[in-house]
Amino acid sequence: MSKAKSRIAVALLLLCLTAPGLRASELLINGSFELPVIPTIDQEFAAPSTDIVGWAVTERTVNINRTSAIFGTAHDGDQMLDINGSNNGTIEQSFATSIGGEYLLTLYYANNPNPSMASPSYDADVTLFGTGTLYTEFITHSGSTAADMEWTFLSHQFAADSTTTTLQLRSRMLGFNGVVFDSVSIVEVPEPGALTLILPGLVAAYMWRRARRLPRTTG
Numbered sequence: 171m172s173k174a175k176s177r178i179a180v181a182l183l184l185l186c187l188t189a190p191g192l193r194a195s196e197l198l199i200n201g202s203f204e205l206p207v208i209p210t211i212d213q214e215f216a217a218p219s220t221d222i223v224g225w226a227v228t229e230r231t232v233n234i235n236r237t238s239a240i241f242g243t244a245h246d247g248d249q250m251l252d253i254n255g256s257n258n259g260t261i262e263q264s265f266a267t268s269i270g271g272e273y274l275l276t277l278y279y280a281n282n283p284n285p286s287m288a289s290p291s292y293d294a295d296v297t298l299f300g301t302g303t304l305y306t307e308f309i310t311h312s313g314s315t316a317a318d319m320e321w322t323f324l325s326h327q328f329a330a331d332s333t334t335t336t337l338q339l340r341s342r343m344l345g346f347n348g349v350v351f352d353s354v355s356i357v358e359v360p361e362p363g364a365l366t367l368i369l370p371g372l373v374a375a376y377m378w379r380r381a382r383r384l385p386r387t388t389g
């Protein structure tokens with residue numbers, strides 16, 4: 171392969187690795203609820219508050235709980251969200267979307283295992299708003315203990331219908347303990363068209379590697 175062709179192959183490879191739409195970059199800020207670092211094992215945030223980085227508490231109260239013998243183990247990092255502070259809270263985050271673009275929401279949920287003020291089960295809504303309601307899921311969880319949170323996975327792919335989409339987590343019950351959330355993520359799903367564009371680059375890179383390897387094995 172000539173030097174010029176090699177250079178083109180390298181350029182195509184770099185394009186493959188950096189092409190927008192192929193890398194699943196995170197659209198949410200602080201989906202693991204690690205910020206702010208709370209000074210004790212739990213802290214309450216009352217509406218209206220934007221003290222939980224990236225999020226807005228819009229109704230009543232929520233807690234951030236830290237991994238501990240009372241609150242169990244966060245799914246990721248050291249902190250998690252209890253959607254009930256001392257009562258039923260709501261928290262939201264808006265993010266930029268492209269109209270018609272496909273996105274994937276993933277999160278883990280459990281329930282606050284604190285035996286004090288325990289309920290038989292814990293209820294909350296997970297909702298996505300665009301121009302209207304794009305998705306809403308009523309979730310219920312029970313059985314979490316500090317030793318085993320029994321984190322449950324939720325995922326949902328959706329098409330955005332506006333330039334801003336809002337994720338809302340909302341408690342559906344009174345009380346000090348609620349559904350706990352962690353590892354909340356939204357990423358753009360690559361369009362099939364992006365892969366078609368990128369395929370020739372991958373082929374060129376493969377051919378270039380082969381061409382470089384062949385002289386060594388034969389010579």
Ligand SMILES: [Ca+2]
Binds near residue numbers: 202204246249
């Ligand atoms: Ca976390």
Ligand SMILES: [Ca+2]
Binds near residue numbers: 233
């Ligand atoms: Ca609480």
